[in-house]
Amino acid sequence: MTKTLTLMALAIAFISHAVGAATLEVKNGESIQEAITRAQVGDTIRVYPGIYEETVYVDKDNITLQGVIENGEWPTLEGNKQLNDAILYSGNGFSVEWFKITHYKGNAIMGQAGNNFSIRNNWIIDTGVYGIFPEFGENGLIENNILSGIEDAAIYVGMCDHIDVRNNRVFDNVAGIEIENSRHALVEGNIAHNNTGGILVFITPGLPIKTSYDAIIRRNTIINNNTPNFAIPGSLVSNIPAGTGVLVLAGDDVVIEDNIISGNNTAGIIITSQDFATDVAGDPQSDPNPDRVQIRDNVMYDNGNDPVTDVRALMLTQLSTKGPDILAYNAAADAERGSCISQKTAYRTYGLDDWGVCARTTVRAADAVASVAPPPNTSRGVTSKMREEPAEPRVITVDANGAELVYQGICAGCHTLNVRMIGPPVLAIQAQYGDDVEAIARYIAAPEKNRPDFPTMPPQNHLSEAMRLEVGRYMLSLNR
Numbered sequence: 022m023t024k025t026l027t028l029m030a031l032a033i034a035f036i037s038h039a040v041g042a043a044t045l046e047v048k049n050g051e052s053i054q055e056a057i058t059r060a061q062v063g064d065t066i067r068v069y070p071g072i073y074e075e076t077v078y079v080d081k082d083n084i085t086l087q088g089v090i091e092n093g094e095w096p097t098l099e100g101n102k103q104l105n106d107a108i109l110y111s112g113n114g115f116s117v118e119w120f121k122i123t124h125y126k127g128n129a130i131m132g133q134a135g136n137n138f139s140i141r142n143n144w145i146i147d148t149g150v151y152g153i154f155p156e157f158g159e160n161g162l163i164e165n166n167i168l169s170g171i172e173d174a175a176i177y178v179g180m181c182d183h184i185d186v187r188n189n190r191v192f193d194n195v196a197g198i199e200i201e202n203s204r205h206a207l208v209e210g211n212i213a214h215n216n217t218g219g220i221l222v223f224i225t226p227g228l229p230i231k232t233s234y235d236a237i238i239r240r241n242t243i244i245n246n247n248t249p250n251f252a253i254p255g256s257l258v259s260n261i262p263a264g265t266g267v268l269v270l271a272g273d274d275v276v277i278e279d280n281i282i283s284g285n286n287t288a289g290i291i292i293t294s295q296d297f298a299t300d301v302a303g304d305p306q307s308d309p310n311p312d313r314v315q316i317r318d319n320v321m322y323d324n325g326n327d328p329v330t331d332v333r334a335l336m337l338t339q340l341s342t343k344g345p346d347i348l349a350y351n352a353a354a355d356a357e358r359g360s361c362i363s364q365k366t367a368y369r370t371y372g373l374d375d376w377g378v379c380a381r382t383t384v385r386a387a388d389a390v391a392s393v394a395p396p397p398n399t400s401r402g403v404t405s406k407m408r409e410e411p412a413e414p415r416v417i418t419v420d421a422n423g424a425e426l427v428y429q430g431i432c433a434g435c436h437t438l439n440v441r442m443i444g445p446p447v448l449a450i451q452a453q454y455g456d457d458v459e460a461i462a463r464y465i466a467a468p469e470k471n472r473p474d475f476p477t478m479p480p481q482n483h484l485s486e487a488m489r490l491e492v493g494r495y496m497l498s499l500n501r
């Protein structure tokens with residue numbers, strides 16, 4: 022009797038659990054946002070083919086947005102060059118897959134401090150400044166997406182930890198894949214072609230996270246990245262020379278291995294310091310130099326056929342009119358910097374005279390790369406890490422600490438201290454607002470269009486009034 026009861030209780034528990042995670046359906050003519058408003062934590066929202074002209078905000082945990090493709094017809098998020106963003110998420114455990122997203126002005130998919138996310142199998146065309154842009158998130162997977170026509174970075178990992186970017190195809194963008202102020206990134210098996218620059222590891226000065234280290238760029242195909250730079254003038258990526266395969270700017274502990282890199286007209290790989298972006302002010306809290314870069318066993322040919330003026334001038338000092346396969350510029354490998362290259366004589370190089378030879382087996386601090394045996398090919402993917410130890414959800418309180426999280430997770434995606442990003446620099450905002458915290462809180466709840474050369478800022482009325490005040494206070498206090 023007791024046993025039956027226990028079994029029944031178990032069965033009921035099981036059923037109610039299964040019922041707990043519902044599946045909601047959205048058909049052409051309906052609204053995805055409306056389904057998200059109805060959804061509970063853990064639900065899946067299936068979206069059928071059709072045109073959805075909206076911005077979707079996901080601020081609940083464990084929501085899955087799943088496109089359904091029928092006879093080659095995709096559910097399409099269409100911004101008509103009117104809307105800024107297609108999908109903005111801040112919940113943890115968010116998944117989005119099988120959407121076509123096009124004609125937005127800001128972002129296709131932007132994460133604001135959501136952890137444990139997965140963004141897969143989407144097709145993103147001409148969505149403005151960024152394509153896929155997780156910011157300030159931990160543990161994420163970005164795979165099998167196709168992105169083109171983005172005027173800054175197609176895949177932009179900003180201030181994140183433990184992100185895998187795998188098997189994506191990026192073309193006709195300014196930057197194909199950009200890892201910025203992020204730690205523990207794996208960029209593997211992607212195809213980056215016909216961008217201005219293919220794959221980049223960057224430190225942008227003036228952001229709250231000051232470092233970028235431990236990136237592996239492995240087994241990618243990086244070809245013909247010669248598209249003229251069409252970024253917003255003054256943005257950091259407007260400094261990328263057309264014809265760049267891989268660019269490491271101030272990033273540390275970057276491994277570039279087993280890639281195919283060819284047909285990039287300035288250089289296959291450029292390793293450089295912050296000095297490279299001459300119009301961008303440095304950050305005293307960021308080390309401007311790239312340290313411990315390893316370049317191993319890449320197949321490189323036919324790079325440097327038509328280098329940009331500055332690189333041409335450098336190469337002329339070596340009596341060459343071609344750009345190099347590999348250029349180290351202000352990136353000397355002195356003892357402390359410890360950069361290395363294997364098979365150096367296989368490549369045309371500039372500025373690598375004092376680089377060491379990479380040992381074939383390198384045990385890196387945080388983990389083991391494929392070259393370490395046994396076991397062979399230990400993959401370092403976040404997917405296993407996600408299963409073992411999902412990151413703690415962030416708890417956001419309405420005080421200075423919470424404001425810092427909101428600022429870093431949301432505002433810093435568009436505002437940095439002294440560099441123009443999507444929005445104006447914080448120093449300019451501070452000059453305009455002085456100490457008027459209330460005025461900022463009012464503005465961000467319902468932004469007006471003030472500057473003709475900037476897009477309109479998305480409203481932040483998802484934040485409570487008290488939080489808007491805290492964030493305004495935080496913004497005005499930055500670095501003062």
Ligand code: HEC
Nearest residue numbers: 431432435443444445461469470471472475476477478481
């Ligand atoms: C998706 C990008 C984006 C995000 C996220 C963003 N902003 Fe903005 N912000 C902008 C843009 C673009 C402008 C310029 C708008 C204009 O002038 O029309 C702007 C302008 C501003 C201004 C100047 C307003 C004025 O008087 O002209 C303030 C203040 C501001 N943002 C605060 C914030 C705060 C605080 C946050 C975070 C809660 C934030 N922004 C998040 C893009 C963004």
